[in-house]
Amino acid sequence: VSDVKPLPDYAKWKDANSLIVHSANTIETQRGAVGSSVITPLNRLFIRNNVSPPPAGITDNPDAWQINIEGVRKPHTFTLAQLKDMGLQALPMVLQCSGNGRAYFPHKPGGTQWTVGAAGCVIFTGVPIATLVEALGGVQDGMVYMTGTGGEEIPAGLDPNSVRVERSVPLEAMKDAILAWEVNGEPLPLAHGGPLRLIVPGYTGVNNVKYVKQLAFTKAQSPASIQQNSYRFSAVGEKGGPQHESIWEMPPKSWITSPSSPDTSLKAGPVVIGGVAMGGMDSPSKIEVSIDGGKSWQEARFVGPDLGKYAWRQFAFTADLKPGRYNLASRTTNAAGQTQPAERAENNRGYNNNSWQDHMVEINVT
Template sequence: MRSDESTYDRHRLAQWLAGEARADGVSRRDLLRLAAAAGVVTTLATLPGPAAAATPAAAPGPGIVKPLPPELFTIRGTNAETNWAGLRGTGFHTPVDRFFVRNHTSTPVLDRDTWTLKLWGSGLRGAPDATRPVEFDYHDLRRMPSVTINAFVECAGNGRSYFTSQQGDTVAGTAWTLGAIGTARWRGVPLSHVLHRAGLSRNAVDVQPRGLDDDYVSGGVNLGRVRRPLPVAKAVDDVILAFEMNGEPLPYDHGYPVRVIVPSWVGISNIKWVGDIEVADQALYSPWNTDFYKLFGSAYPAGGSAPLTRQTLKSAFETAPGATFAAGTRHRLTGRSWSGNGGIRRVEVSTDDGVTWQRARLHDRPRAAAWSRWSADWHPDTPGPTALLARATDTTGRTQPVRTTPNTQGYLFDAVVRHPVSVTAGSRSRP
């Protein structure tokens, strides 16, 4: 599949640069307005530069249904970031009450008995349009053969704040630390099955799910409901329409009644509250694969990188920043590492700010699209401040770097993160 994705990336990038991808209700004037709002000047007349940061204006509340206790979450605008210390001892799957929330607007409360999924577009036989789509209701999906997968969902901006705090780079967007990720057991119907039931054509190129949350407004421009195309090769490979999370119906904040799960890909691909899917025989345009969720900056082409697909490599400690550890006592450090390109093969931990490293014990076998838990023993002797570091190597052989290449919207931070802690002379610890 990776070769298919690489071909798709190159082909779509060429089409966007040539202005050949079909716009979906967003005018050229609005695209230029978005670019101007971001202060971006592009030398390509056919492609706007990056838009303003994808963070909404201040709202009276986060628009999230489930409780957000401060010991478990940090609220960031319309979003809720999981506090890593709250995951310690929770097992492989992230409990629903601790799973991060990424909303562009607010969580809709939908009724499964009135919900329908509409499929339409030129990539289906008979080319049904949006006014006469092929429709499936919730009970239709539940009667279809289902699969269960373990997969993480992670925002592309997870770790964004470290571009600034560790590297001194200026980036735009929600200042996530590392808590915009969660791993769950998802049950649902393979998207391939639904597409074939709807009449998938051999000429299909792109598949674009769209959510049922409110329209998203950025830079004074109404961009419509959140949507992002997938290449048909990915859509029919391992993508599912999920209706269960950790053995229970999806919660409202996580896509009830049905959401898209795209293993290993950036979070924006995993459309929540999916209501319709356009299947096209040509490249589809969305602000979420051109203006947002591409890499812009001095290290990238003037029109930006290809749209983001696979996630990158990261590691996190299940310890609060600034935690204290008693000297002269053995402590068990725990954490998790993950990669969008394969399983985790090795994790190394440093307790002296990167001077020395030790091999951590892995507690999960390497598996694609999911994290691995790990642990390491630490017996500090000298009181004072220090930093914990963890670096992972995945099954492709890639290891987390000391520094990563910056981009203006702060996506895909993958460098080793410095986790500040203190060692005290006392006998009490607060991990």
């Protein structure tokens, strides 16, 4: 097909056959391409940049990268080499764009038309932020947000707040957050925020600031537009603003990855239905599958290891299918008892779609 876009230079090392290239800054994993071994291979992981990434040279000498820590009793600038001697934590977690599933909103929100593939489960490794903060005398009194600033150059003549990627999350998110320099055992590549990235597990993609150059504990949320106006939960037709809820924590969600599309070669008989289930802020504890579009449900089983509450788990269900058309759906419940809903929560920009109805796969068995 002629509308297949090439991978941009900074992502040339990715597996084009597993991806959907929406644009140079928005690249999605195909539904069937996450594999069934829990961890998403890096060359198939989605990419989302709000602005073009910094020059590739910033990852040439990662140990020299610097980050300022502000809003603590003893503010300090560290090199990445110094951070590596301060603590170590490996964090398996789902990285998912706030807009994953946007393509299923009927009002056609603006922005990338992600289906299911703006998500992956990876292991980030770095230093716990709590350890760093403790070494710097603790957070200053009165600070209620943790604010990370991305390392992109701000083009001259532009209002920095209109382009700067700077996100604030509630201070409590510090508990499990890390500053990461490694992903899936490899030095963090530029495409995923190398040399250093703020990782806030359980929170949507945008809160995980790439090429992070400052981490500040602040009294107010960042004045950047990406914090004040974008990533807000506003009613359909209403522009987002500081008066609306910010897109932070992820809700429980699951989707089927295999079969991944109507496949005429599916033959009657036993079919293994597989997928992924994430719990958001708590472990996925239950997964159900429906072969009749959600009229009836049966419990499926998790396959593979449990890598903690922020990771997803793969599931499988064997159905004996006679010839016909089937609407396959999956629905997860997390350890806090929250069940993935049938309906999406309508919102203007199409964030946080976790509706099981929207994520169904229709198949044809012959």
